Amino acid sequence: MKLNTNLLIGAALLGGGAYVAYHKGWFGLGKKLPPLDTALKANQEVLDKVAAEEAQKAAATAAAAKAATAIKQATTISNPNSYKGKVAYIQNDLGVAVDGVAGSQTNMAYNAKYGLDKGNISEANIDYYHSKVKQGLTLVKQGQVAKQTSGVAIVNALKNGGTIRFIKTINAQNFVLNKATNSYVATGTNLLFNNGAVLSSTWKAIDRGAGFVLIYKAGANTLQQVPVNAIVVV
Numbered sequence: 001m002k003l004n005t006n007l008l009i010g011a012a013l014l015g016g017g018a019y020v021a022y023h024k025g026w027f028g029l030g031k032k033l034p035p036l037d038t039a040l041k042a043n044q045e046v047l048d049k050v051a052a053e054e055a056q057k058a059a060a061t062a063a064a065a066k067a068a069t070a071i072k073q074a075t076t077i078s079n080p081n082s083y084k085g086k087v088a089y090i091q092n093d094l095g096v097a098v099d100g101v102a103g104s105q106t107n108m109a110y111n112a113k114y115g116l117d118k119g120n121i122s123e124a125n126i127d128y129y130h131s132k133v134k135q136g137l138t139l140v141k142q143g144q145v146a147k148q149t150s151g152v153a154i155v156n157a158l159k160n161g162g163t164i165r166f167i168k169t170i171n172a173q174n175f176v177l178n179k180a181t182n183s184y185v186a187t188g189t190n191l192l193f194n195n196g197a198v199l200s201s202t203w204k205a206i207d208r209g210a211g212f213v214l215i216y217k218a219g220a221n222t223l224q225q226v227p228v229n230a231i232v233v234v
Helices: 005-023 036-075 083-094 104-113 126-135 139-146 151-159
Strands: 164-166 170-178 183-193 203-209 212-217 222-227 231-233
Touching: 083 104, 083 126, 151 164, 151 203, 151 212, 151 231, 183 222
Parallel strands: none
Antiparallel strands: 164 231, 170 183, 170 222, 203 212, 212 222
């Protein structure tokens, strides 16, 4: 049976007062009792035990409330790291209703823009789909990346009147040919190529291997080193 704390404390205090009265013979009894300090010590032990139990209950209640709050925050739509938060981020990008639930409307819109290559959006694939949105890997961009070719293909495309396009912004290092050593040396300067920039056959390229090409305007002495994966052949 659960006891009321106030009743216990009151009983303990009353017990101490009753003891004093009894000890002094106010009740008209002559029986000898234990020393007063022994009785008071026993009463204090009761009070201490009650206080400790109440403190334990308060701590347990606070811990339960904290755990419940943490669980709620971990799953809420306002937490960008939760599943619902990531779905909401995707929905914002797609321009559909933002509710943190990946329903048919969200999946259809995502498939049209990015492609559902891992099935409908779920907790198992949310990080993959979330990453595609953050990187802007739309179906168009993915198609461009799929067209990426080797340095040799880039060289041949420009040589044969073709066109290349940058699919990322590159601040390319400038190089010049050292005729004494027949090698290319960096000048310490750069030339910026913006994402989407198109170069036609007025440009040429040299395959450097290791995933790089040197591109240069026909007749120029300076060449720019560009990673192959920054270019697609159009």
